[in-house]
């Protein structure tokens with residue numbers, strides 16, 4: 001069974017139709033890229049998948065279960081991790097504590113009033129951070145981290161609840177080119193190893209073509225192409241609306 | 252009628268306590284003018300209008316001298332500064348008009364009453380019931396049909412855009428403020444024939460206005476108008492039919508509206524705050540020097556008292572109580588990221604819980620002390636449910652409204668609470684009767700409570716509070732129910748404040764409505780802000796400093812509100828980041844930026 005099935009989701013803001021009837025599915029362990037120019041509706045799609053926005057129409061199913069219209073925290077409990085285009089972490093906490101929060105919430109221990117956090121789930125948090133190459137930063141406050149590192153922290157947080165589905169909105173924005181490729185290689189490794197379905201957006205075409213198993217192309221709210229990287233690369237409509245004259249960035 | 256005030260408030264979104272003072276000044280000035288002008292139509296209506304205009308001018312001065320300078324300070328400090336104005340005006344009114352209630356003349360031509368459905372309605376009430384909607388209608392026309400109105404509405408939505416259009420924002424806001432002041436003054440002046448003029452009018456009307464704005468829906472002009480009508484009529488009729496419980500009635504209406512429509516009658520969900528707030532500093536382990544200082548202070552607090560006199564012991568007991576009170580407020584303000592202008596409600600409810608248990612149920616002291624957090628906690632759960640749904644300044648306004656409602660009930664329900672005379676004879680049991688014994692009891696409970704709160708801040712629950720404050724988006728995305736976390740945080744703080752209040756009741760031997768009045772809430776706020784919101788030791792230091800200072804002030808000065816108000820205003824003007832922020836600034840400059 002597909003991990004995620006999306007059926008004809010739509011969203012408009014006032015008069016603007018941001019997403020108009022998008023359908024697709026993601027399989028376990030698959031890396032699916034959602035690309036398209038700025039304003040195509042990628043983030044809006046993500047927001048409808050994790051419950052931040054309620055679709056005007058359409059259905060979202062996670063492992064066969066209808067999750068349309070659930071709250072983000074309910075969607076998260078069902079096994080969906082998410083990173084944001086503009087990072088959102090807890091600035092007054094250390095990197096380790098940020099990950100600990102996700103772990104504590106996953107273990108439903110946030111109501112506890114007595115034991116200090118410092119001694120709870122710290123080893124598990126450190127293991128996760130080490131896996132993402134952040135072991136050295138564990139004790140630093142999130143408020144002063146470089147942007148690329150914040151993206152890694154977000155990934156660690158998103159992985160903390162053993163997700164079945166990972167939603168990554170521009171996970172490598174703000175990183176140096178080599179860093180991008182290595183982070184996505186790492187993500188792909190973890191996804192395959194744990195059977196996590198990954199849906200990500202990305203502007204860097206090198207990253208997309210080297211790590212995506214399949215690509216969806218979104219333009220002005222509608223899917224205009226879907227398929228293996230090679231097929232998408234050669235699709236004339238994609239070349240026309242998105243790649244233009246061979247540019248590698250979607251600005 | 253509060254309607255005009257409310258509409259201005261809803262439109263301009265300038266959050267402001269000072270409107271209450273302007274309303275009260277309107278009533279006082281109208282009294283002076285009407286009683287000194289010749290009797291008759293001209294004297295009365297001329298006096299009322301003259302008072303409204305005079306208040307408009309006063310408002311203008313306040314805006315130009317104070318508010319204009321602090322628009323860029325954090326919102327909480329703006330609110331605080333306007334509260335400073337309230338304190339100053341209260342004492343000025345006291346100086347000018349004295350403490351007793353003033354009775355105004357009846358309105359000429361509207362003295363009689365008519366009978367409707369077997370009830371007698373004074374003509375003047377009917378007049379007010381008609382005037383309210385008329386003023387509202389005129390305002391709606393003004394805002395929707397004139398260029399000025401359009402600009403004001405645009406400015407409240409997007410100040411920068413209006414600025415970019417080349418509109419002089421200063422003039423725009425000043426004119427809004429003038430209009431608001433005139434209306435506030437008019438509202439106050441029109442109360443003259445209806446009820447006595449007194450020094451409580453300012454906070455009473457502000458409460459009403461806040462409730463109206465929240466019921467109507469934030470930022471919705473028509474909603475505010477609708478709610479003003481609803482609540483205004485409820486008041487007008489309620490006073491005639493159930494004079495004692497109008498406030499409770501208002502509260503029930505608000506509760507029903509917010510349960511059915513969480514964003515108010517006509518409100519939309521609030522947009523998330525613009526921009527990312529500056530990262531709050533971390534809460535770490537206390538540095539060794541601070542630990543040492545704390546240990547020394549504790550040692551002194553335990554070892555010294557046997558050598559002190561009764562008076563010093565009383566002061567020390569009060570300081571211990573203040574520490575717990577401030578620490579409880581700090582939990583919601585610091586880690587919770589919410590502001591409360593009505594935290595004294597829970598302190599006072601604790602005091603009343605203890606006193607009522609002692610006098611009506613005859614329970615011994617420990618039973619009374621146990622009742623204190625129970626009563627405070629129950630109300631914390633109920634009031635908190637409303638307050639934590641909103642965010643920022645609106646939430647703070649609602650906490651104030653609830654505190655004011657609690658105060659009015661304590662003040663008006665004379666049969667139960669003794670009203671203004673309070674409840675006397677709430678003395679500790681024999682073993683705790685000596686001041687020294689009671690001091691140790693208070694010290695143990697207050698320090699215990701404060702340390703418990705500290706423990707909570709370091710535990711997962713405290714982290715969850717901080718998490719929802721740091722990033723509501725991320726918190727929700729990792730399964731944290733921010734509403735529930737804030738709600739329990741609020742309740743926990745209420746319970747701790749209740750303990751402090753219960754101890755205070757037995758320490759004083761009596762309980763008065765002032766225990767839950769707004770000035771006491773502001774005491775707590777000042778303690779926390781003085782000490783610094785960001786550190787855990789802040790409220791402790793702030794409580795000690797402030798309690799000591801105020802004790803001195805009140806003994807030395809008759810008009811302490813005036814001085815306190817002025818101090819608050821100066822503090823906001825010159826240290827907009829608070830004393831702790833200023834201290835850090837100087838510290839960092841001296842030691843070079845790390």
Ligand SMILES: Nc1ncnc2c1ncn2[C@@H]1O[C@H](COP(=O)(O)OP(=O)(O)O)[C@@H](O)[C@H]1O
Pocket residue numbers: 013016017018036037038039040041042043044045
């Ligand atoms: N909250 C919102 N309100 C109004 N319009 C929005 C909102 N979010 C997105 N949009 C609009 O929807 C369209 C798609 O935006 P988005 O999903 O962020 O695109 P992408 O992530 O592909 O760059 C854009 O035209 C954007 O302006």
Ligand SMILES: [Mg+2]
Pocket residue numbers: 042043044085169
């Ligand atoms: Mg986007």
